[in-house]
Amino acid sequence: MKLYELTIHEASELLAAGETSSVELTEETLERILAVDNDVKAYLTLTPEEALAQARAADEHRAAGEDTPLLGIPMAIKDVLCTEGIPTTCGSRILENFIPPYDGTAVARLRASGAILLGKTNTDEFAMGSSTENSAFFTTHNPWDLDRVPGGSSGGSAAAVAADECLGALGTDTGGSVRQPASLCGVVGLKPTYGRVSRYGLIAFASSLDQIGVLTKDVTDAAILLRSIAGHDPHDSTSMDVPVPDYTAALTDDLRGNEGMRVGVPKEYFIEGMQPEVEAAVRAAVDVLAGLGAEVQEVSLPHTDYALPVYYLIALAEASSNLARYDGVRYGLRVDNGGLIETYKATRGQGFGTEVKRRIMLGTYALSAGYYDAYYLKAQKARTLIKADFDAAFEQVDVIVAPTSPTTAFRIGEKVDDPLQMYLSDVFTLSMNLAGICGLSLPCGFDADGLPIGLQVMGPAFGEERVLRVAYAYEQATDWHTRRPPL
Amino acid sequence: MKLSREEVQHIAELARLALSDEEQSLYQGQLSAILEHFERLQELDTEAIPPTATVLPLRSVMRADEPRPPFSREDILANAPATEAGCFKVPAVLE
Numbered sequence: 190m191k192l193y194e195l196t197i198h199e200a201s202e203l204l205a206a207g208e209t210s211s212v213e214l215t216e217e218t219l220e221r222i223l224a225v226d227n228d229v230k231a232y233l234t235l236t237p238e239e240a241l242a243q244a245r246a247a248d249e250h251r252a253a254g255e256d257t258p259l260l261g262i263p264m265a266i267k268d269v270l271c272t273e274g275i276p277t278t279c280g281s282r283i284l285e286n287f288i289p290p291y292d293g294t295a296v297a298r299l300r301a302s303g304a305i306l307l308g309k310t311n312t313d314e315f316a317m318g319s320s321t322e323n324s325a326f327f328t329t330h331n332p333w334d335l336d337r338v339p340g341g342s343s344g345g346s347a348a349a350v351a352a353d354e355c356l357g358a359l360g361t362d363t364g365g366s367v368r369q370p371a372s373l374c375g376v377v378g379l380k381p382t383y384g385r386v387s388r389y390g391l392i393a394f395a396s397s398l399d400q401i402g403v404l405t406k407d408v409t410d411a412a413i414l415l416r417s418i419a420g421h422d423p424h425d426s427t428s429m430d431v432p433v434p435d436y437t438a439a440l441t442d443d444l445r446g447n448e449g450m451r452v453g454v455p456k457e458y459f460i461e462g463m464q465p466e467v468e469a470a471v472r473a474a475v476d477v478l479a480g481l482g483a484e485v486q487e488v489s490l491p492h493t494d495y496a497l498p499v500y501y502l503i504a505l506a507e508a509s510s511n512l513a514r515y516d517g518v519r520y521g522l523r524v525d526n527g528g529l530i531e532t533y534k535a536t537r538g539q540g541f542g543t544e545v546k547r548r549i550m551l552g553t554y555a556l557s558a559g560y561y562d563a564y565y566l567k568a569q570k571a572r573t574l575i576k577a578d579f580d581a582a583f584e585q586v587d588v589i590v591a592p593t594s595p596t597t598a599f600r601i602g603e604k605v606d607d608p609l610q611m612y613l614s615d616v617f618t619l620s621m622n623l624a625g626i627c628g629l630s631l632p633c634g635f636d637a638d639g640l641p642i643g644l645q646v647m648g649p650a651f652g653e654e655r656v657l658r659v660a661y662a663y664e665q666a667t668d669w670h671t672r673r674p675p676l
Numbered sequence: 677m678k679l680s681r682e683e684v685q686h687i688a689e690l691a692r693l694a695l696s697d698e699e700q701s702l703y704q705g706q707l708s709a710i711l712e713h714f715e716r717l718q719e720l721d722t723e724a725i726p727p728t729a730t731v732l733p734l735r736s737v738m739r740a741d742e743p744r745p746p747f748s749r750e751d752i753l754a755n756a757p758a759t760e761a762g763c764f765k766v767p768a769v770l771e
Contacts, residue, residue: 290751384732397730426737427730498714509691516692518764523757529767530692538694543702546693550684550703551710553691564714569727571720576728608706609713625731650731 193221193353194673197262197410200356204251204261211251211261215244215305218263222307222354225676230329231339231349233268234276235308243305250303258417260303265355267346268309269316270296270401271390279392280312280324280342283515283522283540293390294425295359295401295418302417307355310345314542315512316366316394318342319614322605323544330601331374332674333640337598340370340614346404347374352676357414358404363394364500365593365618367402368630372593372643375632375672377660378404379411380618382650383625384429386415387422395507396427398500398622407670408631408661412436415653431651439654440661445482450659452478453488453586458617463595470634470642471592474663478590481662488586490578493620495571500619501612502555502568509552515540547608576624583649588659592617593630593643617645627653631660632669641669678708 192200192214203209219237226232240263247261266272269279271289278284292300300306313323321329321344329344331337332352339348343360347370350358360367362380371378380402388399403414416437421430444450454475459468479485517523517536526535541549555564582589594614604611621628626649633644644663648656664670684704688695695703749762758765 287755290747290754384734423739426739427732427734429732429734492720495717495720498717501710502714502717513692517757518766519752520755521757525767526694527767529769531694532767533692534694537692541693543699546695546699547703547706549691549693550687551707554679554683554687554707554711557687557690563718566727567717567720567722569729570722570725571717572728573725574720574722576731609710612710623731 192217195356196406197259197356197413200262205256211244211247211305212241214261215240215263218307218355225352226354228330228335228676229332229348229352229354230327231310231345231352231354232265232308233278233280233311233326233345236275236306240305240307247303247305257303258413259299261305262303262356263305263307264299265307265310265346265349265358266296267343267358267360268312269361269392270359271392272296272306272309275309277309277392279316280314280326281541281545282325285522287520289390291390294387294422296390298418299359310349310358312345313342314545315392316342316361316363317508317544317548319369319611320604321345322601323542325542328601331598332676333375334598334638337600337640338373340373340594340598342366343404344370347371347376347378350374350376350404350406351674353673357406357410360402360404361391362400362402362622363398363504364622365615367404368618368628368643368645369594369615371404371630373598373641375641375669375674376404376406377408377411377629377631377670378402379415379629380621380627381415381419381653382627384427385419385627385651385653387425387428389422389424393511395504396511397507398504400622408657408664409437409440411629412440412657434654436654436657439658441658442662442665443481444478444659444662450483450588450655451586452483452485452659453582453589454485455488455490455493455582455589455591457490457493458591460595463592464597464636466636467592467595467597467642471590471644474633474644475590477663477666478659481666483659486586488582488589490582490620492571492574492578496575496620496623497612497616499568499571499575500623501551502564503572503623505548505552506555506565507552509549509556512545512549544608572623575620579624579626579649587655588652589647591645591647593645597636597638597640597642621647626650627656629656629660631664633667634669679704679711
């Protein structure tokens with residue numbers, strides 16, 4: 190086995206036993222990137238020299254007796270998270286030359302845990318998209334089939350994990366942007382509860398929905414990474430002061446112990462038009478969970494059908510406000526065009542791509558005089574109903590399982606001319622952001638074309654332990670997570 | 677919900693976006709189709725439902741008002757497109 194193929198927990202064991210070094214692990218992973226990233230195109234920026242310097246320091250720390258949880262582990266960071274001294278573009282021309290003067294809190298916590306930063310991964314511009322095709326720079330390719338998208342917006346991070354171009358990665362999830370690419374690339378993607386991880390240094394898309402998440406090769410690694418980045422941060426007033434448990438302690442091989450596990454299957458998540466192989470794989474996964482001791486029952490989330498318009502109206506209203514800061518004054522692109530207002534318009538007209546401008550337009554419209562009540566306020570009220578659906582379901586069950594995405598990876602170019610079709614690829618993930626709860630996607634099968642299928646496990650706010658427990662038990666009973674793309 | 681060309685131009689003006697003629701045509705069609713899809717929301721009776729702006733049980737979060745060292749002026753200005761005398765330089769605001 191090559192070192193770059195290891196999971197985080199496997200690599201940590203070898204490092205602790207002195208059987209390899211961080212320098213060796215980092216060098217091999219960098220060589221892997223050189224070998225495959227011309228095809229996959231997961232990375233926007235690579236920082237090999239800094240990575241090797243960090244690896245040498247990690248080896249010295251270990252020799253001196255230190256053993257932090259991620260000591261010497263090479264990781265990738267989605268390019269919407271600020272990294273001190275390293276370009277952070279959000280996949281946008283408007284931030285092409287932006288170099289943050291500070292690390293976001295999640296990045297700083299990874300560094301403090303001893304992680305090695307390999308580089309920054311591709312994303313749809315400002316995390317707006319489901320395929321990475323909205324990146325201003327290039328499209329990332331799915332390692333399982335290079336003609337297909339990796340999903341998005343954290344498609345670069347998901348593809349980098351799937352292609353063994355890092356041992357784990359950070360992504361962000363506003364409406365499914367960690368879970369949907371994890372599903373399409375056959376890796377594990379965890380979106381924590383809103384407020385679980387500080388958003389300080391995450392460049393804002395929709396502030397009431399954005400959350401930093403992790404992409405990993407297995408469930409154990411997701412538990413390890415979450416513990417490293419979670420917890421209260423004085424720099425983010427929406428980060429909750431709730432204790433961070435040892436998530437790995439929650440992982441058990443079956444679901445019989447403790448108080449058992451009640452698993453809900455929402456009838457609204459098996460819809461017409463979804464790929465039959467996805468439905469079959471998810472139903473088979475539910476049977477596996479039942480075999481492991483879970484008590485399975487049907488639940489209802491009756492307002493599911495309204496989640497898509499509610500999500501887009503709220504997300505885009507918030508985005509139009511958040512992206513007002515790109516005015517060509519303090520950072521980013523400026524296109525001089527006479528006076529101040531004309532300079533704003535030229536800067537934003539040229540600096541933003543087609544999808545970002547489309548979303549700013551929609552959000553501006555939803556907030557504009559005469560339409561605020563009919564669109565934005567209406568959506569906020571409907572959000573209350575969607576959240577109440579989940580509150581009621583979690584009275585009956587401990588976790589909810591469903592497909593992550595209605596289809597496996599689609600072809601590059603297939604949906605670029607039809608924004609509404611593209612929006613529908615998040616139809617099973619965006620409700621969780623509206624409700625603020627946690628969700629995880631893990632591999633549960635492959636379709637006839639050999640493309641991965643994702644199982645989504647959702648838990649209530651701060652219910653990450655039970656989500657990880659269910660996911661881990663399923664993972665131990667199956668071998669989907671051991672398969673690797675034919676690169 | 678069909679948007680007129682004038683409405684598209686008005687929204688672009690509010691959002692401070694310079695759009696080409698082609699972009700205006702593209703967005704006029706696409707935004708109209710998306711808004712039409714969103715119309716289903718009006719079926720919901722939300723008369724008695726309070727809005728949710730945040731899912732958190734938090735409201736105004738206070739912290740101690742203690743001075744901390746700020747970022748250096750140099751670091752902050754390093755990303756600015758134009759600076760002069762240690763300040764951001766902008767086009768004339770007053771005509």
